[in-house]
């Protein structure tokens with residue numbers, strides 16, 4: 001099988017940065033050229049920032065949109081007076097701005113609902129933010145051991161203090177010293193742009209233990225959260241509008257936003273709600289055939305397992321079918337496995353795509369190109385603000401790995417403290433270590449509570465009028481279907497809102513519960529959902545579900561005229 005992935009190092013960002021700098025040089029009168037040339041960096045930072053609570057306030061998004069428009073206006077005005085030679089540059093600007101515009105509008109988890117919720121919060125209303133899978137923001141406490149280790153790494157002078165042993169357990173002190181010895185100057189120094197070799201080795205050992213197959217640290221890159229990794233890989237796969245990426249619908253908007261930012265084509269495949277959000281390979285075939293008939297070259301496929309927003313866990317048989325499909329169709333498989341620790345049932349434990357691929361043996365195990373992603377943001381860690389992630393490449397030729405390394409080098413180095421979080425996540429305290437008991441108690445406590453919350457939530461939704469919800473098998477979300485009566489569709493139309501946005505806004509105003517409308521993730525025509533996280537504190541959960549039910553049932557009664565519900 002030929003190599004699927006032909007790297008285009010001249011990515012859209014590089015091209016844009018270069019061509020726009022060229023244009024700026026031609027135009028001494030361009031009053032704020034840096035706005036234009038800054039643009040690619042800005043938009044990349046912002047999209048990544050959507051999951052970074054600190055960076056992506058509504059103010060920041062609005063400001064960015066304002067600056068974008070402003071920069072576009074300046075560029076247009078200046079370029080008008082120049083001859084046709086720069087017309088291409090203008091059209092580059094324009095399509096990049098349009099892409100950003102689209103990408104930001106697409107970003108449902110920070111969309112209209114979120115902005116309205118922030119406004120209400122400013123007015124003093126109590127808001128329950130269930131729109132982002134951001135556990136610590138909803139009160140989850142950090143695990144003690146990893147914070148001790150990173151604290152010592154951040155403040156190495158504490159290690160010289162004779163009283164350090166009174167504040168920190170000996171295993172945390174030893175680990176901190178170990179990590180510091182892996183760096184060339186502590187947390188303040190850049191690391192290799194693939195991440196610290198010692199941490200990549202810890203990741204490789206974790207993958208080997210998990211899957212029972214060898215893993216090569218040279219094929220593992222540490223990243224600032226999984227988002228950055230996904231963006232790096234998509235950046236390498238997408239050469240232009242003719243390149244298509246298969247993405248599950250409903251999907252997590254990182255994919256739609258990044259693909260539109262990079263100017264590629266999203267090729268949707270629908271997950272089947274009546275089959276518990278399963279993935280039907282016939283469906284996949286149809287999606288690919290249709291895209292190809294439109295001249296799109298489909299190059300990669302994304303799976304999210306366990307699913308966001310749908311919460312399903314893929315079975316081993318399903319994964320095998322997917323891998324065979326990727327082999328036949330010569331697709332790179334992007335396995336988003338950030339929720340691998342978040343499993344709330346025993347029938348379908350998490351199985352990595354890498355393990356299934358290796359189990360399949362030759363020729364699959366030698367040829368299917370797979371990138372799998374992981375993060376410290378999820379699991380029982382929930383360290384979203386630390387921005388730690390990794391990806392592992394399987395069956396990529398050295399030439400391609402080399403190119404990806406070059407692209408990663410543009411950003412110099414992933415966050416070093418985040419790399420240490422990753423090292424700790426893949427190599428936690430072991431039986432016999434001083435911190436083992438406490439670590440186990442804390443992590444089990446979080447996972448068991450999540451499991452109970454998943455059930456409280458699903459049961460709560462299923463007790464509501466016109467609401468049906470599949471059980472949250474994994475990840476951190478519940479994705480109930482809301483069957484809206486015609487009266488509600490009519491009222492939404494009058495209000496100029498998409499029906500599920502209308503419902504979610506009413507829910508927010510009535511109860512303070514901030515959710516994300518299903519339309520932000522994609523859903524079948526005429527079928528409506530909302531997504532909520534299962535993260536609110538367990539003791540608040542019954543009250544939240546009561547208040548949801550009270551609102552929902554009143555809403556349904558208000559608009560009910562007893563026939564013709566929206567439904568699948």
Ligand SMILES: Cc1ncc(COP(=O)(O)O)c(C=O)c1O
Pocket residue numbers: 051133224225226227228252254304308336338374375376377384387388389
């Ligand atoms: C499916 C999926 N992939 C990736 C991410 C991004 O995670 P990170 O914080 O590692 O960038 C998220 C975050 O919610 C997610 O839900």
Ligand SMILES: *[C@@H]1O[C@H](CO)[C@@H](O)[C@H](O)[C@H]1NC(C)=O
Pocket residue numbers: 273274275276277468469470471481
């Ligand atoms: C999932 O939800 C759909 C829609 O309500 C339903 O048809 C299906 O039976 C559910 N599946 C399970 C396993 O509950």
Ligand SMILES: *[C@@H]1O[C@H](CO)[C@@H](O)[C@H](O)[C@H]1NC(C)=O
Pocket residue numbers: 224385386387415416417418
């Ligand atoms: C790096 O990590 C620190 C703390 O771990 C965090 O405060 C910072 O925002 C991160 N920076 C980036 C660029 O992700």
